[in-house]
Amino acid sequence: MLVKNITNGPKGLNALAGQVVLEPGQTADVEISDDELKASKATKWFAFAKDAEKADKTEAAADDEVAKLREEVAALKAANDKLKADADKTEAAAKAAATGQGGEKK
Incomplete structure (x- = not known):
């Protein structure tokens, strides 16, 4: 029986x-008694046979999802950095306009 x-x-x-x-x-193909199968299932530590295959597919899908989310986070961080830089430029321009660019307030 396949056990993961x-x-x-x-x-x-x-x-x-x-x-x-x-x-x-880790997944292994092992022979176990009916009593051990029952006890092992009760622990919820293992996936058995088709459940093990399903767990492998679910894990692979989760890995793909994590990779996509990391890419999305990186893109959002880059966009956030650009917005911060734009805000800093706007703030500097507003301060310069308020002081007449010569350091004197209007």
Whole structure:
């Protein structure tokens, strides 16, 4: 049976061949008893068979979404920096106009 560790830390389960430890995100094909399957499912630490495949696809989709969001954040930061620079120029021009550019107030 295909089993995937869906937690942030290493987790173990008792396969028929012995203890199996899966690192976060790791998937393995193991044979386990019905009782161990039931106990392992109850922990909610693992995705099994089709659930493991679905978890892999979901993780890949999440990685893609994170990459898109990072690009969007970078674009927004650049736009924000441009707006700040424009505001600084406008403020400097307003101050210069208020002082008659010679340092004297009108």
